[in-house]
Amino acid sequence: MNILIAPNSYKGSLTGFEAAFAIEKGVKSVFPRAKTLKVPLADGGDGTMEIMAFATGGKIKSAKVTGPLKNRITAKYGVSGDGRVYFIEMAEASGLKLVPEKKRNPMLTTTRGVGELINIALSSGAKKIVVGIGGSATNDGGSGMAGALGFKLLNRHGKEISGGGSGLIELDRIEGRETLDKFKNIEIVVACDVTNPLYGRSGASRIFGPQKGALPWMTAALDTALFKYAKIIRRDLGIDVSGLKGGGAAGGLGAGLYAFTGAKLKKGINIIMNISGIEEKLKKADLVITGEGQLDNQSMYGKVPVGLALLAKKYGVPVLCIAGKIGDINEKIYAAGISAVVTLVDGPITLENSMKNASILLTAATARTLKAIKNIKL
DSSP states (O other): OEEEEOOOOBTTTBOHHHHHHHHHHHHHHHOTTOEEEEOOOOSSSTTHHHHHHHHTTOEEEEEEEEOTTSOEEEEEEEEOTTSOEEEEEHHHHHBGGGSOGGGOOTTTOOOHHHHHHHHHHHHTTOSEEEEEOOSBOOOSTTHHHHHHHTOEEEOTTSOBOOSSHHHHHHOOEEEOGGGGGGGTTOEEEEEEOOOOOSSSTTSHHHHHTGGGTOOHHHHHHHHHHHHHHHHHHHHHHOOOOTTOTTTTHHHHHHHHHHHHHOOEEEEHHHHHHHHHTHHHHHTTOSEEEEEEEEESGGGGTTOHHHHHHHHHHHTTOOEEEEEEEEOSOOHHHHHTTOOEEEESOSSOOOHHHHHHTHHHHHHHHHHHHHHHHHHHHO
16 A cells, blocks of 8 residues: 655644654554655645755755844745755744734734845845745735835835834835846745735735734724735836735735735645645555644635645545544535545543644544554455
């Protein structure tokens, strides 16, 4: 039996690599002679940069950049084995994980560090940059990034705006259109797992602002600011981001990357599956085991288990999904190609204990499920 093990990270508990090893341990306890191949995946969120560097035989580097609270931090980035492609994870420079809960405030947090990482890639001769934009602490529309890249974002007094979402409120004009020229000969791709627009009822501020610390009055103010921001971008750069799918990702960074670097926004899972060459590996598999922290109806929109299942379905390979938590799911999940969904736990347990013992539980869930399959086959 050939088993392809391709999980996402289990957020807050296991990286994709750790999850893959835990699943493999469970497989070997039931089918010791099975051939396993571990290909951890991601969708643009946590682990994206490391997984892409690993898949291309590359390496991880680090640099000092501006953090979300404008402090200096060390951020990691990846470089492909041939040195042509740079992998940036915005959460490394501007992520929610970098901001203590009591200090979370999207009026203040900035994406400047993301722009600084892009500058490093440009100065190092990158031919392509892939930016994963999950897990952000920001709602500045990528204005901080734009400032780092050389654009001038000015208020009505001709002074540069302050960093963070509050800066957008005072934005009057953007100068430095010629800065776009530095991106003419480089491909920039954004790994994005949401399709939300920049502003409006389903925009960046109203949907994602609260989880970043935004109070109700902040979400309204930020949404209005992003609406104005889109109008200024169109007037001063000649680029329309108002209806861009994924423009609202990472507090509007999706729109910012599109406007200031000419980036293309694509589903993160598709980018990573392509880079990892997983389709060829699927052709030889008898079973695929995947999983992530939570599986629900939102998983239909670019999450790892469903993206992988759609590809596996093409080759008639069954897919087992092991989820930390199962939310509302419907037949669309199974129609996409997931054969069975099981949960990490087999009885009552606190969330804290579940996350703390995720590796052990994942190994046990894998073994428990494969034992059932083995017995049914017998």
